[in-house]
Amino acid sequence: MPNIVYTRIDERGLHGQVAVGHGPHSGCNLILFANDDVANDPAQQALAKMSAGEFDTRFFTIEKTINVIHRANDKQKIFILIRSPQDALALVKGNVLLSKINVGNMHYKEGKKQIHDTVSVDENDLAAFRELISMGIECTIQRNPSDTPINMVDYI
Numbered sequence: 001m002p003n004i005v006y007t008r009i010d011e012r013g014l015h016g017q018v019a020v021g022h023g024p025h026s027g028c029n030l031i032l033f034a035n036d037d038v039a040n041d042p043a044q045q046a047l048a049k050m051s052a053g054e055f056d057t058r059f060f061t062i063e064k065t066i067n068v069i070h071r072a073n074d075k076q077k078i079f080i081l082i083r084s085p086q087d088a089l090a091l092v093k094g095n096v097l098l099s100k101i102n103v104g105n106m107h108y109k110e111g112k113k114q115i116h117d118t119v120s121v122d123e124n125d126l127a128a129f130r131e132l133i134s135m136g137i138e139c140t141i142q143r144n145p146s147d148t149p150i151n152m153v154d155y156i
Contacts, residue, residue, distance in 0.1 A: 001070070001097070002069045002070060002072040002076070002078055002096075002097070003072065003074055003075075003076060003077050003078060004069075004078045004080060004096070004097065004098065005026050005027055005028050005077045005078060005079060006022065006025075006026030006027075006028055006078075006079040006080070006102065007079075007080045007081075007082070007088065007098050007100065007101045007102065008022055008079070008080075008081055008082070008101070008102040008103075008104050009082055009083065009084060009085060009087075009088060009101060009102070009103045009104060009105075009106065010081060010082075010083065010104040010105050011083050011084070011105050011106055011107050012104075012105050013033065013035070013038065013044070013048055013081070013083065014031060014033055014048035014051050014052055014057070014081055017104075017144070018031070018051070018081065018104075019031070019051050019052050019053045019054075019055060020053065021144050021145050021146075022079070022102070022104075022145055023052075023053070023054075023055050023079060025145035026077075026079050027077055028055065028077045028078060028079035029055065029056060029075075029076065029077045030055065030056045030057070030058065030076045030077065030078050030079065031052060031055045031056070031057050031058075031079045031081055032057075032058045032060060032065065032069075032078050032079065032080050032081065033048060033057065033058070033059050033060075033081045033082075034060050034061070034062055034065040034080055034081065034082050034087060034091065035059075035061075035062070035081075035082060035083050035087065036061045036062055036063075038059050039059045039060055039061040039064065040061070045057075045059045055079075062087055062090050062091060062094075063094075065080070065091060065094075065096065066090075066091060066094030066095070066096055069096055070095075080096075080098070084106075084125070084128075085101075085103075085125050085128035085129050085132065085139075086124065086125075086128050088101055088128065088132060088137075089128045089131055089132055092132065092135060092137065098137055099136075099137060099138065100137065100138040100139075100140070101132065101137060101138070101139045101140070102140060102142050102149075103119055103139055103140065103141045103142070103152060104118065104141075104142070104143060105118045105119070105143070106118070106119045106120055106121060106125065107120060108120040112125075115155040116141050116150065116155065117143070118141070118143050119141050119155075126156050129152055129156055130156055133152065133153060133156075138151070139151070139152035139153075140152060141155075
């Protein structure tokens with residue numbers, strides 16, 4: 001069974017706040033960036049590696065994550081970084097055991113409604129969060145580890 005210690009949704013990807021704040025807070029030694037676009041883009045991977053600091057990094061598609069995470073070494077303390085609640089839902093439906101998801105940054109765009117300082121959602125996002133929550137997965141908004149987590153249930 002993989003040792004998944006933290007899961008975060010952050011549209012910005014792997015950047016300093018993740019590596020300096022959430023990484024140490026989580027106790028991870030590996031950041032797995034599960035995202036189809038990043039897994040196929042060496043330039044995005046190079047930028048993310050520069051931000052990763054001391055952490056070992058992997059860049060997998062959602063499908064590859066589902067297929068290989070169960071073979072992870074027990075010594076790997078895995079921080080899964082994703083960009084959307086839809087990615088989280090796909091992982092869970094693929095039998096990746098997530099119990100809690102930290103929601104960091106989901107940018108405002110046309111068609112999205114801002115529900116918190118750093119989180120904007122559309123109906124597809126809300127549907128994914130509702131399904132995750134109905135599966136018993138705790139979803140909390142928390143920009144920085146020092147911030148008090150806010151339960152997504154309060155916003156959906």
